[in-house]
Amino acid sequence: MKKVVILKGNIVHTPEPKGFQCVKNGYLVAVDNEIQGIYQELPKEYGGQPVTDWGDALIMPGMYDMHVHAPQYVYRGLGLDMQLMDWLNTYAFPTEARFKDPEYAKVYYRAFAQALKKNGTARAVVFSTIHWETTELLMDILEEEKVGGFAGKINMDTLSPDFLCEDTEQSIKDTRHWLERNINKRKLVKPAVTPRFIPTCTAEVLKGVGELAKEFGVPVHSHISEDIGEMEIVRGRYPEYDNDGAVYDHFGLLTDHTVMAHFIYPNEQELKLVRDRGVTIAHCPQSNGNVAAGIPPIRRMLEMGIKVGLGSDIAGGYSPCLFRAMSEAVYLSKLRWLQSGKEDDFLTIPEAFYLGTKGGGQFFGKLGSFEAGNELDALVIDDGSLSVELDELTLEQRMERVIHLADDRNIIGRYVAGEKA
Numbered sequence: 001m002k003k004v005v006i007l008k009g010n011i012v013h014t015p016e017p018k019g020f021q022c023v024k025n026g027y028l029v030a031v032d033n034e035i036q037g038i039y040q041e042l043p044k045e046y047g048g049q050p051v052t053d054w055g056d057a058l059i060m061p062g063m064y065d066m067h068v069h070a071p072q073y074v075y076r077g078l079g080l081d082m083q084l085m086d087w088l089n090t091y092a093f094p095t096e097a098r099f100k101d102p103e104y105a106k107v108y109y110r111a112f113a114q115a116l117k118k119n120g121t122a123r124a125v126v127f128s129t130i131h132w133e134t135t136e137l138l139m140d141i142l143e144e145e146k147v148g149g150f151a152g153k154i155n156m157d158t159l160s161p162d163f164l165c166e167d168t169e170q171s172i173k174d175t176r177h178w179l180e181r182n183i184n185k186r187k188l189v190k191p192a193v194t195p196r197f198i199p200t201c202t203a204e205v206l207k208g209v210g211e212l213a214k215e216f217g218v219p220v221h222s223h224i225s226e227d228i229g230e231m232e233i234v235r236g237r238y239p240e241y242d243n244d245g246a247v248y249d250h251f252g253l254l255t256d257h258t259v260m261a262h263f264i265y266p267n268e269q270e271l272k273l274v275r276d277r278g279v280t281i282a283h284c285p286q287s288n289g290n291v292a293a294g295i296p297p298i299r300r301m302l303e304m305g306i307k308v309g310l311g312s313d314i315a316g317g318y319s320p321c322l323f324r325a326m327s328e329a330v331y332l333s334k335l336r337w338l339q340s341g342k343e344d345d346f347l348t349i350p351e352a353f354y355l356g357t358k359g360g361g362q363f364f365g366k367l368g369s370f371e372a373g374n375e376l377d378a379l380v381i382d383d384g385s386l387s388v389e390l391d392e393l394t395l396e397q398r399m400e401r402v403i404h405l406a407d408d409r410n411i412i413g414r415y416v417a418g419e420k421a
């Protein structure tokens with residue numbers, strides 16, 4: 001028997017970045033997790049099927065967190081008045097070390113996965129720690145909480161604190177072992193190779209994980225051109241390349257199944273390389289501001305045809321809610337506009353919504369909008385608490401207000417891969 005899901009309500013999505021498409025009091029129909037269409041009147045063929053009527057609520061695609069550190073959820077919202085290195089040494093590294101312990105990991109990875117779920121994240125690309133055993137645990141927990149996506153055991157074998165620094169050979173061996181055990185184990189959560197970033201990885205490890213990504217056909221997740229200090233280290237180690245992207249590319253790590261966080265200081269060649277390889281950039285506005293890294297040229301990337309999604313970057317960002325990322329993507333782009341002498345146009349609200357839904361969603365498959373043929377990930381939003389004059393607002397305006405003002409309390413329904421989650 002085919003599984004038919006019919007949702008009734010105010011349907012809002014962005015098949016294209018240029019504007020919202022809205023259907024008031026419409027029907028969204030999926031059969032066996034394949035969207036058939038959005039209809040003003042329910043087609044006769046679905047007449048006898050149950051309809052979930054969400055009344056005056058908004059129905060939108062699920063949101064996709066393209067860059068998030070699961071262990072850092074423990075200290076989110078702490079130390080954000082510190083400089084990056086002090087913050088890493090005080091909070092990030094000591095906390096990550098504790099995730100060697102499965103009992104500790106069980107508690108905090110559960111809290112992390114539940115936070116993502118509660119905040120409307122359908123799928124995510126997740127950093128764990130260097131420990132493959134507890135990375136496996138994280139994957140189990142995400143699957144149980146119905147948060148799909150990719151999780152990665154980190155590689156770091158140089159320029160790292162002693163208690164988090166792997167032996168080079170062991171790092172590659174552990175990654176292979178973990179990939180073999182987890183490659184086809186779950187429906188929603190899959191592995192991605194995750195070298196932390198170039199400074200903490202030797203050339204041997206970058207080469208090794210590049211080969212593993214190819215052999216196992218898994219995605220690559222890391223950080224790129226985030227910070228001037230980081231980039232200076234990379235230039236010193238690889239003087240033959242003038243950008244991070246070229247180094248990753250040398251090791252086979254830039255493909256159309258790669259997601260790279262930040263890209264704040266790309267040079268021209270690097271922009272072209274990332275576009276030509278089909279890499280997705282995870283834009284994490286809250287984190288970019290908090291760690292004072294800078295403002296990436298997102299408008300330029302979009303104009304060039306580079307794929308861009310949004311990330312919370314917990315705990316560089318303090319909020320796992322991607323509505324914050326959408327809102328702050330616009331905010332940050334306005335500061336860049338100002339800084340550029342009003343040259344670099346800022347992002348619009350539909351563009352930010354597109355980045356948080358389809359922009360990231362397409363990395364996981366046919367996801368992020370309600371076009372026919374796509375899979376069904378959806379959120380139901382009750383925005384009644386945000387306005388007293390709902391009747392006077394268009395659906396576009398209601399969604400705009402949701403982006404700026406809504407939080408997990410406004411999310412009243414969630415569907416992942418065609419099922420209520």
Ligand SMILES: [Zn+2]
Pocket residue numbers: 067069223261313316
């Ligand atoms: Zn990060």
